[in-house]
Amino acid sequence: MAATLEAASAKPKAIKLTPDGSSLWERLFFAVGPYLFLILLWEGLRRLLHADASTMPSLWSAVEAIGRVAANGILPDYIFHSLERITVAGSISVVIGVSVGITIGLNATAAALFLPVIRYFNSLAGIAWLPLFLIWFGFNDKTIILSISYNLFFPVVFNTIIGIRTVPKVFRQGVLTLGGSWRDVVFGVMLPGALPNVISGIRLGVAYGWRALIASEMLLGLGGIGYMIFKAQANDLTDRILAGMLLIGILWSLMDYLILQPLEEATIRRWGLVRR
Amino acid sequence: MPAMLKSLIRHRTFLSLVTLVVLWGGFTAFQQVIAPSRLDPALRQAMTKEETIGRIAVDLSFTPEDFHINYLQQYGVVAGVSGKTIFLVQVPRNEVRQLSELYWIKSIRLADQ
Amino acid sequence: MPYKISVRGLVHQYYNRHTKETVLALKDISFDVNAGEFVTIVGPSGCGKSTLLSLIAGLRKPSAGEILVDGVAVSGPGVDRGMVFQEFAILPWRTVQQNIGHGLEIQKVSKEKRDSVIARYVEMVGLQGFENKYPYELSGGMKQRVAVARTLAANPKVVLMDEPLAALDAQTRVTLREEILRISLEAACTILFVTHSVDEAVFLGDRVVILSRHPGEVKEIVTIPSSREERRYPSIHENQRFEEIKHHVFQSIRQEVEMADETTMRVE
Ligand SMILES: Nc1ncnc2c1ncn2[C@@H]1O[C@H](COP(=O)(O)OP(=O)(O)OP(=O)(O)O)[C@@H](O)[C@H]1O
Ligand SMILES: [Mg+2]
Numbered sequence: 001m002a003a004t005l006e007a008a009s010a011k012p013k014a015i016k017l018t019p020d021g022s023s024l025w026e027r028l029f030f031a032v033g034p035y036l037f038l039i040l041l042w043e044g045l046r047r048l049l050h051a052d053a054s055t056m057p058s059l060w061s062a063v064e065a066i067g068r069v070a071a072n073g074i075l076p077d078y079i080f081h082s083l084e085r086i087t088v089a090g091s092i093s094v095v096i097g098v099s100v101g102i103t104i105g106l107n108a109t110a111a112a113l114f115l116p117v118i119r120y121f122n123s124l125a126g127i128a129w130l131p132l133f134l135i136w137f138g139f140n141d142k143t144i145i146l147s148i149s150y151n152l153f154f155p156v157v158f159n160t161i162i163g164i165r166t167v168p169k170v171f172r173q174g175v176l177t178l179g180g181s182w183r184d185v186v187f188g189v190m191l192p193g194a195l196p197n198v199i200s201g202i203r204l205g206v207a208y209g210w211r212a213l214i215a216s217e218m219l220l221g222l223g224g225i226g227y228m229i230f231k232a233q234a235n236d237l238t239d240r241i242l243a244g245m246l247l248i249g250i251l252w253s254l255m256d257y258l259i260l261q262p263l264e265e266a267t268i269r270r271w272g273l274v275r276r
Numbered sequence: 277m278p279a280m281l282k283s284l285i286r287h288r289t290f291l292s293l294v295t296l297v298v299l300w301g302g303f304t305a306f307q308q309v310i311a312p313s314r315l316d317p318a319l320r321q322a323m324t325k326e327e328t329i330g331r332i333a334v335d336l337s338f339t340p341e342d343f344h345i346n347y348l349q350q351y352g353v354v355a356g357v358s359g360k361t362i363f364l365v366q367v368p369r370n371e372v373r374q375l376s377e378l379y380w381i382k383s384i385r386l387a388d389q
Numbered sequence: 390m391p392y393k394i395s396v397r398g399l400v401h402q403y404y405n406r407h408t409k410e411t412v413l414a415l416k417d418i419s420f421d422v423n424a425g426e427f428v429t430i431v432g433p434s435g436c437g438k439s440t441l442l443s444l445i446a447g448l449r450k451p452s453a454g455e456i457l458v459d460g461v462a463v464s465g466p467g468v469d470r471g472m473v474f475q476e477f478a479i480l481p482w483r484t485v486q487q488n489i490g491h492g493l494e495i496q497k498v499s500k501e502k503r504d505s506v507i508a509r510y511v512e513m514v515g516l517q518g519f520e521n522k523y524p525y526e527l528s529g530g531m532k533q534r535v536a537v538a539r540t541l542a543a544n545p546k547v548v549l550m551d552e553p554l555a556a557l558d559a560q561t562r563v564t565l566r567e568e569i570l571r572i573s574l575e576a577a578c579t580i581l582f583v584t585h586s587v588d589e590a591v592f593l594g595d596r597v598v599i600l601s602r603h604p605g606e607v608k609e610i611v612t613i614p615s616s617r618e619e620r621r622y623p624s625i626h627e628n629q630r631f632e633e634i635k636h637h638v639f640q641s642i643r644q645e646v647e648m649a650d651e652t653t654m655r656v657e
Contacts, residue, residue: 072336073380074343173448174478178492178543179468188491192482223343231342258289 057239065243074228079251082224085141086213086255089148090206097153097205098198101160106190111161118157126151126212130219139220147216152209159201163194196267203260210252225251303379311376316385323369331355332372333387334362336380344380351375363387391460393424393579394445394547398454401440414440416604418454422581427573427617429582429590431638432600432608433646438583439475441605442549445581446472458547468496471545473553475583477536479524486511486520488535492543510538513568515561529556534565541572550582554589563622566592570617587639591631592620599641602649609641 039059046056053061069075100118104111126147133143171189180188217226229244284290312320322329334348340362345354351374352367367375376384399418404411414437422428430438443449445456447466456463458470471492479488486507493503511520514534524532537553554562570593573580584590590597594613601608611634625631 068338071380072338072341072344073347073378074341077343077347168476168478170474170476170478171480173443173446173466174472174474174480174539175491175495176448176466177446177470177472177545177549178495178539179466180495184495188495189480192480195482235341258292262287262289 054236054238057242059242061239062242062246065237065239066247069228069240069243075247078224078228079247081222082213082217082226082251083255085144085148085217085224086206086209089145089152089209089213090202092145093149093152093205093209094156094202096149097156097201098160101157101198101201102164102191102194104157105161105164105194106186115161118154122154122158127215130216139222141222144213144216144220144222144224148209148212151212152205155205155208156198156201159197159204160194163197163201164190166197167193196264199264199267203256203264206255206260207252210248210255214248304377307377307379311373314376314381314383315372316383319372319384319386322386323372327369329367329369329372329386331363331365331387332367333385334364334375335382335385336360336362337382348375392421392457393426393459394422394581395457395460396420396441396445396454397457399441399444399451399456400453401437401444401449402452403440413604415444415451416606418600418605418607420598420607420610422579424579425577427570427580427582427593427595428598429584429594429596430598430600431584431587431590431642432605433602433642433649434585435603436600436645437603437605438600439551441600442472442551442581442583445547446470446549448472468492468543469545470547470549471540471543472549473536473540473551475551475555477524477532479532479535479539481524484521484523485516485527485535488524489538489542491539496543506542510542513572514538514565530558530561533557534561537565537569541576544576544578546578548578548580550580552583552585555585562589567622569593570620574617587635587642591635591638592622592625593617597638599638599645602645608645611638 042056042059045051046058049056057065066075069078100114104114104118129150130143130147133146137143137146167190171193172185175185175189213224214226217224218230221227221231225244225248229241229248232238232240232244315323319329319332332352336344337360339360340357345357345362348354348362348364351371352364355363355365357363372384375381397419399415400413401415402411402413418441420428430441432438440449444451445458445463447463447470463470480491483491489510490503490507493506498506507520511517514537516531516534516538519527519531524535527535533553533556537550540548540550554565557565566589569580569582572578573593582590582593584593591611591613595617596613597611598607599609599611600606613634614630615628
């Protein structure tokens with residue numbers, strides 16, 4: 001009896017599947033472990049292939065390159081441009097995308113009319129529009145912002161529609177039997193009920209938009225982190241290319257960690273982990 | 277409500293933004309304070325008398341790239357680049373002052389016509 | 390005197406758009422309910438009890454027949470008919486007190502008035518200390534109590550309850566039964582109450598409507614002789630008449646369930 005009890009109490013430890021961050025060392029390991037592995041892999045490959053600095057620069061030289069572009073004024077200016085563009089494009093697409101998504105989610109006629117068209121345009125990658133945008137707007141910030149907005153729009157729309165459509169019917173019925181009008185249902189049930197999906201859509205959309213930003217900055221020559229790595233290639237600054245790539249990832253992680261994740265956490269915490 | 281406000285203030289987003297604003301604000305304020313030291317005495321003298329400076333030399337501590345040349349183009353006509361120096365002509369004096377607040381500029385002096 | 394609720398020849402058929410199948414849920418239901426009456430509805434699982442309530446609530450349109458409330462045909466949901474759903478249907482993004490006050494909020498009742506009503510119902514369903522919790526932080530039974538309080542707080546004339554006490558422990562259930570009985574006398578509302586528990590149906594109801602197995606029909610309506618004011622736990626169990634009626638209702642339902650089992654067996 002005592003033995004089985006002991007076995008039972010020991011069991012949870014054995015089947016622990018996710019790190020719960022019980023100790024500081026454990027948390028540190030899971031936070032930096034994967035990156036440490038990648039760093040070792042890169043440095044190992046460099047040595048193995050006897051690569052020279054102009055093809056495979058060391059990570060340290062990339063860090064030094066970041067220091068140089070920071071010191072000579074390029075970095076703050078380009079980061080500012082990139083962040084400004086994603087913010088403007090994000091605001092535009094979130095407003096339009098959420099409105100369109102709500103309309104389609106609530107209205108079967110709107111869905112029948114617009115959903116096929118939206119699906120069609122979703123298949124055209126945003127970058128495929130760039131030549132046309134260039135003809136319409138020229139080598140201009142508008143072109144970049146439009147191409148980011150385009151990519152950001154679709155995940156927002158589709159997730160909003162899913163959010164609206166998966167709100168349990170009984171929530172609506174409940175409010176109706178409390179004497180609620182359609183307005184109470186839309187604003188009191190459908191919109192808050194869809195919010196967790198809308199936020200996930202925004203998070204995904206901004207990730208897509210960020211990629212579009214880098215791509216279109218590379219092609220337009222109007223500054224920004226994307227342009228920095230493109231230009232560095234022309235100037236044979238391989239360490240700067242690597243630096244730019246590191247920064248693209250770091251900036252994204254920061255945006256995600258500081259803005260998008262907290263939004264998602266706030267809704268999920270409030271809505272509860274289980275959504276019926 | 278106060279509890280919510282408290283958790284907002286302690287939130288990582290709020291803390292990071294405040295840190296960023298404070299650091300950047302402090303940095304630019306510092307640059308404004310040391311800006312006059314980037315201008316050489318002759319240029320400072322000229323700026324008290326003339327509305328527009330005919331020709332200035334902007335010294336950098338690194339070899340200028342397209343970015344820097346394009347950037348300075350906004351302030352005046354770039355008349356040439358030599359080593360780590362960019363020459364600008366016809367720069368209004370308050371724009372010279374603005375230039376002197378840029379942290380990546382080492383010094384600005386009056387250049388020969 | 391006109392009836393509070395009249396159900397006349399009600400038929401309801403579900404239609405599945407994808408499989409093109411129809412399910413007959415209710416087959417010719419008729420009964421009347423007087424104002425202020427407490428009617429309980431019992432019947433085997435799947436016989437159409439929830440369907441019946443949602444038709445009266447106006448959430449569905451009947452395939453045939455009609456429902457009159459105060460002599461007027463029901464055409465949609467309204468404040469006059471509140472409903473406690475089998476699935477609770479409280480909103481996960483509202484706290485306990487926000488859920489309970491939702492009906493009053495919709496009716497644009499002032500905040501002070503709302504708060505005092507909320508406080509009264511929170512106490513009544515025993516959720517003091519949980520006012521600011523979200524539904525995911527509550528147990529099933531607590532959620533159910535929030536759902537009951539939410540509906541009652543809106544003060545409807547007719548209260549439709551679909552197994553509102555199913556997920557509670559025996560002790561809370563007994564307390565809430567007495568509580569509901571008291572409210573029904575106080576608020577002078579008309580109550581239709583679906584339950585699986587024969588004890589509950591007989592304890593609460595002025596009349597017990599027994600539905601047949603699927604598709605639902607009214608099998609029998611049993612009138613409970615004692616008045617609601619007199620009923621208390623546990624003394625009710627000493628009442629011989631009460632126990633006899635319970636036994637009768639129990640046998641009646643059991644017959645239906647057994648027959649239902651036979652038919653399904655034959656189908657299989
Ligand atoms: N939305 C629906 N679509 C199709 N058929 C349905 C639907 N809802 C219920 N039914 C069917 O109608 C019949 C009655 O269902 P209902 O939910 O009213 O039963 P019930 O008496 O409330 O059962 P329980 O006691 O288990 O809650 C069942 O056979 C069920 O399969
Ligand atoms: Mg049911």
